[in-house]
Amino acid sequence: MKKTTSKASRRYPSTPEQAAFKPSRVFVVSLGCPKNLIDTEDVLGNLDALLGGLEFSHEQDQADIILVNTCAFIEEAVSESLEAILELAAGKRPDQVLVVMGCLPLRYERELEDLLPEVDFFSFHLRPEASARALAEFLVQKDIRDNVPTPATGRRITSGRPWQQYVKISEGCSNRCTYCLIPEIRGRMQCRPPRDIVQEVNILSQAGAMEITLVAQDLTAYQWGRFDLASLLRLLLAETDVPWFRLMYLYPSGITPGLLDVLGDSRRICPYMDMPVQHASSRILKSMGRAYDMSMLNAIMERIGRVLPDIAMRTTVMVGFPGETEEDFSILCDFLERWRFHHLGCFVYSDEEDAPSFHLKDKVLPEIAKERKEEIMAMQVHISAERNAAVVGQTIDVLVDGFCEETDLLLCGKSRFQAPEVDGLTYINKGIAEPGQIVKVKITQSHTYDLVGEIN
Ligand code: SF4
Known part of the structure; x- marks a missing residue:
C-alpha cells in the first residue's frame, strides 16, 4: 500500500x-x-x-x-x-x-x-x-468553520507533482472475482462521460501535467454510449495536448484489437500495460471467477507482442488461492518464465470473510503461500534485471522528477516504460533538467529495477 x-x-x-x-x-x-x-x-x-x-x-x-x-x-x-x-x-x-x-x-x-x-x-x-x-x-x-454561501461544485485539488497526474475514468467494478471485495465496497462500475474526462485532462494539462495515467478498477470495461476505451483514447489524443498517457489496470480479456491499434498508432500513449493476470492455471482462474483461461491468456500475450513488440508489461499475480496445488503453481511459474513481464507484483491470497472465496475448500497453508511468493519474486529479480540490461546503450525519453531523495548529485525520473509509484526509476548522473521536463537520456548502466544514464 x-x-x-x-x-x-x-x-x-x-x-x-x-x-x-x-x-x-x-x-x-x-x-x-x-x-x-x-x-x-x-x-x-x-x-x-x-x-x-x-x-x-x-x-x-x-x-x-x-x-x-x-x-x-x-x-x-x-x-x-x-x-x-x-x-x-x-x-x-x-x-x-x-x-x-x-x-x-x-x-x-x-x-x-x-x-x-x-x-x-x-x-x-x-x-x-x-x-x-x-x-x-x-x-x-461543530463550529469549526463558518457557513459560507456555496459556489458551484469544487474541482479536485491535486496534491502530487503537477507534471504527473492520475485521472479516474470509472468507479466501482462489475466483474465478480471471487476473492475481491471491491464490487461490494465500491459498487457496480459507473463510467464518467467522455467530455468530463477530457475537461479534467485539459485542466490538469494547463496546470502543467506532462503525463496522465488513466486509472479504473478495470479500464477495459469503460463504456459510455458508443465510446469504449479505444475511442475514449482517440478523443483524448485529439482534444488534449498532454505529451504522455499511461493505462493502468487492464483486464486481460478486455484487450481488444482496436485498443492495441490505438496504442500502436500514437507515441503519446506510453508503450506500457498494467494487466493483472492473477494466475495462469485455468482451474484456478475459473475458481477465481476470472473470464479467461490459460490458452486465452497466451493468445492475448501473443497478440500484444505482435502489435506492440517493444511494450513494457506489468502484471500482478496471486499465490495461495484456495485449491492451488503444486501443479497449478508450476503452471503459473512457467507462464511467467515464458512471457517475462518487465514488472511484477505478487500477493499472497488473503482470506476475507465477506468474499465468496472464503467458502472454498482446500485452503493453502500460509507458510506454503509465502514460500511460493518468495519463489516467484526471486525468479522475477533475474527477469527484471535482464530486461533492464537490454536497455543499456539505448536513448530513451525520461520525464524528470527532480533531484533524487538520496542525493542532490543525481536527478531522477521515469521513462515511458516505468510507471509512477510502482516501478523503478531512471537516475541521471550527467546533464541538467528541470522537474517536469522530458529529456533524452542515454542509458549507461542498469540495476534490477532502476536504470542510470546521461542527458544526451
Ligand atoms: S479484482 Fe479487479 S476486476 Fe476483479 S472484481 Fe476486483 S476490482 Fe474488479
Missing part, C-alpha cells in the same frame, strides 16, 4: 467572500492505490468549494483537520488503515478534527463508530461530492 501525505503547505484559490474567513489547514494521509488518492483530492476540492480557504499542512500538529483516506480491500490493508488512524489519533489535540473516509468506513459502516471513538467524523459516502458536503456540514455544526 502506498501512503501519500501532504508534503507542502499550499494555499488554494477561494472566492473573495471566502477569503475573509480563517483558512482550515488539512493534514492528509491517503492510503492505498492512485484511485484512492484521486478521491482524496476530489473531496478536498469539493470541501474547498463549499467552505473556502483550505490549505495543506505538512505537519499534523499544525493542522485543524486530519483527514485519512483508507484502503480495506484485504486484511493487510485494513490493519494498515487502523494503525494509521490510531497513530494519528494518539497525536491529535482536542481542538483538531480527525476525519476517516474511503474503503474502511464503506466496508464496515457504523460498527466503526464504536470501534474507533477517537475519530470525529466518518464519511460513509462513496462519491467525493457527498463526502465533502457531509464533512462541511459537520464542521459547520
